[in-house]
Amino acid sequence: MAGRAGTPRVRVRMARLEDAPGLVPLFETFYGAFFGGRVTETAVAGRLRLAAPHESVIVAEVDDRLTGFASLRVTDSLDPDPYAELADLFVEPESRRLGVASRLVKYAEGIAREHGASHIVVLTGQKNTEALAFYRSAGYEEFATAMRKPLKLAESQ
Ligand SMILES: CC(C)(COP(=O)(O)OP(=O)(O)OC[C@H]1O[C@@H](n2cnc3c(N)ncnc32)[C@H](O)[C@@H]1OP(=O)(O)O)[C@@H](O)C(=O)NCCC(=O)NCCS
Numbered sequence: 001m002a003g004r005a006g007t008p009r010v011r012v013r014m015a016r017l018e019d020a021p022g023l024v025p026l027f028e029t030f031y032g033a034f035f036g037g038r039v040t041e042t043a044v045a046g047r048l049r050l051a052a053p054h055e056s057v058i059v060a061e062v063d064d065r066l067t068g069f070a071s072l073r074v075t076d077s078l079d080p081d082p083y084a085e086l087a088d089l090f091v092e093p094e095s096r097r098l099g100v101a102s103r104l105v106k107y108a109e110g111i112a113r114e115h116g117a118s119h120i121v122v123l124t125g126q127k128n129t130e131a132l133a134f135y136r137s138a139g140y141e142e143f144a145t146a147m148r149k150p151l152k153l154a155e156s157q
Helices: 017-035 041-051 100-114 129-137
Strands: 010-014 055-062 065-074 083-091 119-122
Touching (some): 010 100, 017 041, 017 065, 017 083, 055 100, 065 100, 100 119
Antiparallel strands (some): 010 055, 055 065, 065 083
């Protein structure tokens, strides 16, 4: 059902374990092989449980169907000026450019503020032009270079 002005009705809220079935297709598309196993309802519910102590998982519904999700980490640290990290953000391809990610990110920013974070950071691929365009439009700007190193299990300390 469309909203009063003919635009889809987008609702954003915290994820619940009962969202697992609706999240399966979203996780399949977003994480794919990186999920590390079959994306089943049980596996998704397990991930939601694992993430719960550290991450706020947020979902978006368009006309009562899950169409996107985001996750946010705000952790206590030595840093007296703590920041929040937007860990994941995904909107199913058919529901893009409807403002769904904008709503998810605004909601995440609200949670970050409530936790006392003074700013929010996000890591995204240098070649992910869609995400870069989205984040810029949402007020984010490049501020650092991310570096990484794969950790081998047997490497000595
Ligand atoms: C990036 C992504 C989350 C954007 O979701 P979305 O719901 O389509 O974004 P919105 O509708 O809220 O877009 C808001 C504004 O961002 C900009 N924007 C979003 N997608 C864009 C694109 N593909 N190209 C150019 N600008 C874009 C536009 O300014 C847009 O406003 P407009 O539609 O009025 O022009 C979505 O494309 C996605 O899930 N991509 C794959 C996953 C991903 O890369 N996630 C981020 C990595 S952490």
